[in-house]
Amino acid sequence: MNWQQVNELDFDNIGQWPKSAKLVAIALVCAVLAGAIGYFFIKDSLARLDRTRAQELQLKAAFEEKARQASALGAYQQQLEDLQTQLEAQLRKLPNSLEIAGLLDDISFVATDNGLRLERINWEAERPSEFSTELPMRIIVSGNYHQLGQFVADVAALPRIVIIDSFNLSRSSGEQLNMSMLAKTYKYNEQEAP
Numbered sequence: 001m002n003w004q005q006v007n008e009l010d011f012d013n014i015g016q017w018p019k020s021a022k023l024v025a026i027a028l029v030c031a032v033l034a035g036a037i038g039y040f041f042i043k044d045s046l047a048r049l050d051r052t053r054a055q056e057l058q059l060k061a062a063f064e065e066k067a068r069q070a071s072a073l074g075a076y077q078q079q080l081e082d083l084q085t086q087l088e089a090q091l092r093k094l095p096n097s098l099e100i101a102g103l104l105d106d107i108s109f110v111a112t113d114n115g116l117r118l119e120r121i122n123w124e125a126e127r128p129s130e131f132s133t134e135l136p137m138r139i140i141v142s143g144n145y146h147q148l149g150q151f152v153a154d155v156a157a158l159p160r161i162v163i164i165d166s167f168n169l170s171r172s173s174g175e176q177l178n179m180s181m182l183a184k185t186y187k188y189n190e191q192e193a194p
Helices: 003-007 019-071 073-093 097-113 145-156
Strands: 117-123 132-143 163-173 176-188
Touching: 019 073, 097 117, 097 132, 097 145, 097 176, 132 145, 145 163, 145 176
Parallel strands: none
Antiparallel strands: 117 132, 132 176, 163 176
C-alpha cells in the first residue's frame, strides 16, 4: 500500500479497506487503547513510586543521623556523667534544711568580723519554683565603705551559695554608711526532682 492509496481510504466505509490497511488501523487503535488504559492503571502506581522514593530519601537521612548519634553515644554518656557530677557538686553547695539556720549565724559572724553593726537580718517569704525554693533574707548593716565591701566579698566566699540580689547604700553620719540588701540562697526540692 502506498501513500496515494492511504489518502484514498474512505473513513465512512472502513469495511471496504484492503486487509493490510484494516490490520494497520486495528493495530493503531489497539496501541492507543493499550497506552491509554496502561497510563490510567499505572498513573497511581507511578505516583506511589514517587512518594515511596521521597520517603526512602527521608528515611535514609534519618537513619544516617541516628547512626551518627549512635556512633557518638559513648561521648554523650561520658558528657552526661560529667554533667551529673557537676550537678551533684553544685547541689552540695546549696544549704540543706539543717544548714539554713546556721547560714544566718555565718552571715552574722561575717558582719561582726568585719567590724559592721548588724541592724537587721531575717528571712522573708520563701518562693518555691520547680526544682528549688528561693530563700530570701533581708540584711541591714552599718559601717564604712571598706568594711561593707569586705563584708560582701566574705558573704560571696561562704561555702554555701548566697547571692546578693539587690542593695541600697545610704549615708548615716560621717563616713558611716547603711547598706540594706536582699541576699538569696536556694534549697533543692528533692521530692520534685525527676
